[in-house]
Amino acid sequence: MIAKNMSGYDRVFRILLGLFLIAFAISGKVGGWAWVVGLVMLLTASLARCPMYALLGFRVRKSG
Numbered sequence: 001m002i003a004k005n006m007s008g009y010d011r012v013f014r015i016l017l018g019l020f021l022i023a024f025a026i027s028g029k030v031g032g033w034a035w036v037v038g039l040v041m042l043l044t045a046s047l048a049r050c051p052m053y054a055l056l057g058f059r060v061r062k063s064g
Contacts (some may be wrong), residue, residue: 004048007060013046 006014018041025034050051053059
């Protein structure tokens with residue numbers, strides 16, 4: 001299992017970006033890719049885990 005590797009700021013940013021992308025996809029201003037990216041952003045933010053961060057060994061969350 002991937003350890004939590006996101007800070008609170010990162011999570012808030014991903015939630016806002018995910019909602020923004022989904023809203024634009026619903027309005028038809030962007031293509032269907034925005035649904036997928038928006039959902040991935042919301043999922044990773046809700047779990048506080050980013051698989052890409054884990055692969056790259058990147059952590060923005062402080063220990064504790």
